[in-house]
Amino acid sequence: MWSDGALGKIRAPQxxxxxxxxxxxxxxxxxxLSDHNIHTLSKRYEIDxxxxxxxxxxxxxxxxEDFEDAVLNLRVAIGNLPDTKMGQFVVxxxxxxxxxxxxxxxxxxxxxxxxSESGKYTxxxxxxxxxxxxxSGEEPLxxxxxxxxxxxxxxxxMNFLYGRVKRKEWDGAVxxxxxxxxEHIPDDPNVYLDQRYIDFLARNSEDFGQIHWRNxxxxxxxxxxxxxxxxxxxxxxxxxxxxxxxxxxKESKAGPPLMLIQCKRYKDVVGIETVKAxxxxxxxxxxx
Numbered sequence: 711m712w713s714d715g716a717l718g719k720i721r722a723p724q725x726x727x728x729x730x731x732x733x734x735x736x737x738x739x740x741x742x743l744s745d746h747n748i749h750t751l752s753k754r755y756e757i758d759x760x761x762x763x764x765x766x767x768x769x770x771x772x773x774x775e776d777f778e779d780a781v782l783n784l785r786v787a788i789g790n791l792p793d794t795k796m797g798q799f800v801v802x803x804x805x806x807x808x809x810x811x812x813x814x815x816x817x818x819x820x821x822x823x824x825x826s827e828s829g830k831y832t833x834x835x836x837x838x839x840x841x842x843x844x845x846s847g848e849e850p851l852x853x854x855x856x857x858x859x860x861x862x863x864x865x866x867x868m869n870f871l872y873g874r875v876k877r878k879e880w881d882g883a884v885x886x887x888x889x890x891x892x893e894h895i896p897d898d899p900n901v902y903l904d905q906r907y908i909d910f911l912a913r914n915s916e917d918f919g920q921i922h923w924r925n926x927x928x929x930x931x932x933x934x935x936x937x938x939x940x941x942x943x944x945x946x947x948x949x950x951x952x953x954x955x956x957x958x959x960k961e962s963k964a965g966p967p968l969m970l971i972q973c974k975r976y977k978d979v980v981g982i983e984t985v986k987a988x989x990x991x992x993x994x995x996x997x998x
Contacts, residue, residue: 719773725765727772734781736883737869739790741906747886751787752780754914760784778868788886789909797863804859813852821845821853822860834861886910890917893924893946902932902943919976927953927973939968951984952991966996 728745736742743751745765752761759772759780772780782794795803805815821842825831831838834857843853888894889907896904903925911918911929921929924946931943931954940957954971957963972988974980 718775719771720777721769721771723766724763724768724770727760727770727777728763728765730777731760731781731784734869735784735788735790738781738865739785739788739906740883741788741790741910742883742885743784743788744885744887748784751784755783755787757783757787774868781868782866787913788906789911789913790906791866795866797866800862800866801856801859804856808852808855811852813848814846815856817846818842818848818853818856822856889921889925892922893928900935902935902941903928908932923973923975926975930954930971930973934971951988952995955995955997966998968998970995970997 728748731748732743732745748760749763751757752763757780759776763770778796779794782791782796785791786794805819808815808818824845825838825842839853839857842857843850846853882897884894884904884906889910894904894907896902907925908929911921927943927946931941934954934956935941938959940960940963942955944953944955946953951972952970953973955967956969956971957965958968962968970988970992972984
């Protein structure tokens with residue numbers, strides 16, 4: 711790798727930038743992207759700087775700010791961020807908005823820096839926030855708005871520019887390929903499909919039909935769970951054709967389910983025999 715500080719450019723093998731982009735997204739968004747994922751998303755969203763990169767001996771030159779923009783575009787592409795605004799501009803916009811409300815964002819920023827550099831706090835605890843309010847002399851609501859912007863800036867910053875995070879902070883990244891290649895079981899037993907996958911599908915609806923069949927069942931279960939229903943996800947195989955059982959609430963779960971659900975892909979032909987068999991399940995279960 712070669713860096714020209716005067717021109718602010720980095721020359722390195724193309725594979726280096728692929729790995730660095732994958733690491734940045736894993737650290738900040740918790741989603742592990744493969745080479746194929748990066749290539750597909752770069753083509754789909756026309757992400758300059760990453761589109762067309764291949765592994766091998768061929769080198770390329772990228773400015774750090776262009777790479778930062780490319781990573782932010784990747785995070786937007788997977789549904790992790792609403793836009794590609796760089797973190798410093800988030801804070802600047804918040805400061806301008808506070809000024810229009812009659813607040814003094816400079817006082818808040820100075821108080822924030824004083825508290826941060828005091829060494830007394832490792833995070834923005836309630837006590838730290840109260841100290842920032844006291845030092846700045848500004849309205850608590852205005853201080854909270856500024857701190858939200860600071861938090862947003864931290865979420866958007868590039869680790870390769872501002873120092874690496876500890877590996878333990880991003881070991882929980884989910885592989886995007888897992889959404890398509892096999893069942894992903896979240897660590898939390900009360901979650902049926904990871905929010906990061908749902909964010910991706912919300913942004914990339916064209917990939918919906920390609921997700922693994924079991925993850926589609928999990929997505930269906932998650933939907934009804936979030937609507938406040940009690941749910942049971944079937945075993946996936948040898949479940950008698952019933953993928954999800956739904957009850958109105960915990961009390962009703964002791965009795966017949968409100969509904970039974972069998973998941974099918976649009977591309978599959980659902981024959982009359984399947985419908986008859988499923989109706990028999992509904993009847994035998996006394997589901998509504």
